[in-house]
Amino acid sequence: MFTRLLILFFALAPLLTSAAVILQYHHVSENTPPSTSIAPAQFKMHMQYLKDNGFKVVPLNQIVDAIKHQQLMTNKWVAITFDDAYQDIVENGTPILEEFNYPYTMFINPGAVSKAGHLGWEEIKQLASNGVIIANHGLEHQSIARIPAHMDEKTWLEQQSKELLETEQLIKQHTGQSWHYFAYPYGEFTPKIQQWLRDHGFVGFSQQSGAAGISSDLSIIPRFPVSKPYDQLSSLRDKLNSLPLAITLEESNAQTIFEYGQSKSITFNIEVDDFLPSQLNCYISGLGRQKIKWLNEQQFSITYSNDLPIGRVRCNCTAPSISERGRFYWYSKPWFVLKEGGTWYPL
Missing domain, CATH: 2.60.40.10 (Immunoglobulins)
Structure with a gap:
């Protein structure tokens, strides 16, 4: 195998190392559950690290389009995403992102809009008008993989189809956006659910680690969780420099x-x-x-x-x-x- 490597890798290196990293955040706060939180000061250190080390923060659609069209990604592409549309993202995270002029994506649950600790539609609409990508995280943040005991899989997925499309319609109604991007709640999915998402014309984002590349499966594009305890700069550095292992x-x-x-x-x-x-x-x-x-x-x-x-x-x-x-x-x-x-x- 090593002999074959020496022959091939010089020609294939640009293709193999075409990579982008998608970061997944939730809360930007010191007063929320640690496993889904990063302190504002630490979040700013993350953004400063990106700037100091020559990373290019791009909108999420730029990475998706590169995968769809099999286009090489420029070295050091990074996308920033948030799940769940928490109020503290705007209060603590957005000012930092605006300071660095970094684009980002927010995956939202319409069923949680305006509830305690969550953004309202007017705030979400304002974010959209400022260039933030607003995307689908399910109507009620319900794990699609957990089929209720009283329901068969076909009926369950039919119900989830209605909620998926209803959520997308609500996002379009309130923001004018409809990207057909879906982040799996709790990161839980199955191969059948992946196909279900493809059949509805959606791109899926998961919560398992790894860099994105042109060989990435569009139904489970990986994202690196970077909340505690994985929020240290040493951990961030390793993630940002990772390459997609095509398996x-x-x-x-x-x-x-x-x-x-x-x-x-x-x-x-x-x-x-x-x-x-x-x-x-x-x-x-x-x-x-x-x-x-x-x-x-x-x-x-x-x-x-x-x-x-x-x-x-x-x-x-x-x-x-x-x-x-x-x-x-x-x-x-x-x-x-x-x-x-x-x-x-x-x-």
Whole structure:
């Protein structure tokens, strides 16, 4: 494989390292839940870091369009996104963003508009008129992956289709925008839900880590969460310098929902040659570093060191780039592991 790498990577390097990073924030406050918050002072440090290190903050649609049209992305593209339209974003985050003249996107839930701690439609409309992209986060911030016990999947998705389109219509009515961008509430999805989103002409954004590239699946474009405890500049630096590790999953490997103890291993199909196989490392949340078995030049598998823990679980795989010294390829595979008996963990 290494001989083939030496032959190919010089020609392919511009394609392989065409990357953009999408940052995901929620609250900009010191008085909100830590796991979804960043302090205003720390948020300003993030923005200053982007400026000081030559990153170009672009509107989210610029990255989406590059993926759709298979256009190379300029090095150091970054997009800033917020979920849930909290009041503190405008109070504490927007002044900082305006100071740096950075565009951003806000994913909103119309059902929460004007409720305690959330923005009202007039404020959202003003943001839109100032160039902020307003996008779809579901009508009521309801996990689409959690089908109620009394409902079959077909009926559930029909109901979710109505809410998806109703939300998009409300956004258009109040802001004049309709991007058909959807951020999965709680980051939970399945392959069927991905297809459902494609069938409705939407682009999907997830919450698993990784850089975006021209090979990114438009139904699950990755975003890096950068709230506490992942808000330190050292962590931000690694994320901003990451490259998209192009991996595909087939059949059962693509599934995301398993009952505890049900899934024991996974096989990845890899489409990037710009790293040494011996330097690929994969870590599963709660289990640590995993042993990798290469099946051939394009496939590797992991047999988990223990059962996947209950809850939202990630397998993060990284490898240093040959052509871009100091930069790492990064891919994240999510699972949503149910309790024994098939009941969901708390949100």
